[in-house]
Amino acid sequence: MNTLVKAGWLHTCTGAPPVRDGWFLFEGERFTAVGAPGEPCPPAGVTLDFSGRSVMPGLIDGHTHFSLSHADEIDPMPVMRQLQEPGPRKICKAVMYAGEHLRAGVTTVRGMGEDDFIDFDLKAAIDAGYIAGPRVIPAGAFISPTHGHGQTGQTVSDGVEGTRKNCRLNLAKGAELLKVFGSGGVVSGQAGLSRCTATPAELRAAVEEAAALGKYVAAHVHGGPGMDLCLAAGVRSLEHATLCTDEQIERIAAAGAWVTVTFSPLSHPAGLRNLDPRTQSRLDSVRRTYYAVVGKMLARGVNMCLGTDGVHGAMWFEAAEMEKCGAGKQQCLEFITRRAAEACRREKEIGSIAAGKYADFIVLRQNPLDDLAHLRSPLAVYMGGLKESERMNRA
Ligand SMILES: [Zn+2]
Known part of the structure; x- marks a missing residue:
């Protein structure tokens, strides 16, 4: 049965500006038609009238960890x-x-690595309808050496063969991307924020293994020589990238690589806190540079999406922080929808309100183009044509 949705403001996030009194139809899981006022609308069995509200695609979190x-x-x-x-x-x-x-309002999440491979089981449980949750794009276990960031001792990737083995283990379980490490991190890692614990050959091995199945590699990397090694190895997605130099930004843009910007752990009130002095000083150093670095990436037109990295649901915050770096509000909406879908290689299925894509959409009380904080606490969330509460009931 066709359902007609009427919106006060329809933000399709296809790259076109929002449409006043726009409408769209969905049937089952997919959008079937999108239109403006006055355009002929096919008959619908049910009408959802959100005339006073803003409607936009479900949000996409490009980088988090469910555990x-x-x-x-x-x-x-x-x-x-x-x-x-x-x-x-x-x-x-x-x-x-x-x-x-x-x-x-987050209807797709790209998981950026989990011990115990929990993202595969979580995805399976959501897909089967046991629990309610977003679409999960899993990376599986971290590909990190003995002395690398995020290493818990569970899945250790040392040497080219050790790297290949764990890449293949993840791919066999259904990983859509592989997660490597091009530098240490704020909370762990012997290498600090710019040195790389993986060798060039190990990074290349991961890229090769991913490419063999048509997948890609994402690298946690703040900057320094680690960034150069990741770019040289052909890593597609650079996570955080807080300390990039102007020259590195130029090379990222020239390579057409992606950056996932993660403001939340650094700046959200519920982000990293209660840290020991050494960790706090690492956090302070990246926070100092990040907003200027992202501003330069915006000016250079680097491909970007946003991720909350452990502050679950805070995509409204990510969008608002991006605006502080110089992005327009419309551009910020695209970073958390259409552009994020491209970052995840899912642009044919999600990320905008267009016929044929999954009917993932959210209803907002007020127009987010007036204030991006209106993205917070949506009135209703639909994923694959089902309201979030209907998913809960079905579970
Ligand atoms: Zn992360």
Whole structure:
């Protein structure tokens, strides 16, 4: 049965400006038609009237981890300890966070690495309808050496053969991308924020393994020589990229690579906190440079999307911070919808309101182009044509 949706403002996020009193139809899981006022509308069995509201595509979080949260008030513990929790316990938390994403309007999440491969099981449970949550794009276990960032000792990737083995293990389980490390991180890693613990040959091996199945590699990398190594190895998606030089930004743009910007762990009130002095100083150093670096990337036209990296559902915050770097509000909406779908290689299925794509859309009380904070707390969230509460009931 066809359902007609009437919007006060329709933000299709196809690259076109919003349409006053726009409408669209969906049937089953997919959009079937989109139109402006006055255009002939096929007959519909049901009408959802959101005339006073803004309607836009479901949001896409380009980088997070379901097993950890910087804002876990129930059982606060450092991120590295959260990663080392027993798998079943992480799954229980992940179910809660999956629901938080969906309620916040996030209908697709790209998982950027999980121990115990929990993202594959979480995705399977959501796809089967056991629990409510966003579409999951899984990376599986981190590809990190013994002394690398995020290493818990569970999946260790040392040497070219060790790297290939773990890449293939992830790919066999259904990874859509592989996650490597081009530098240390704020919370762990011997290499600091610019040195790389993986060798060029290990990075190339991961890129080769991914490419063999038509997949790609994303690298956690802040900057320094690690950024150069990732670019030389053919890494497609650069995560964080907080310390990029002007020359590196130029090379990222020339390569057509993607950057996933993650403001939330650094700047959101529920981001990284209660840190030891060494970790706090690392955090301060990247926060100091990040907004200027992202501003330069915007000016150069680098391909970008946004991710919350453990502050579940905070895509409204990511969009608002992007505006502070010089992006227009319309551009910010595209970074968390259409552009993010391209970053995830899912642009044929999600990311905009267009016939043939999944009927993932959210209803906002007020127009986000007046204030991006209106993205917060949507009135309704639909994924594949089903309202979030209907998904809960079905579960
Ligand atoms: Zn991350």
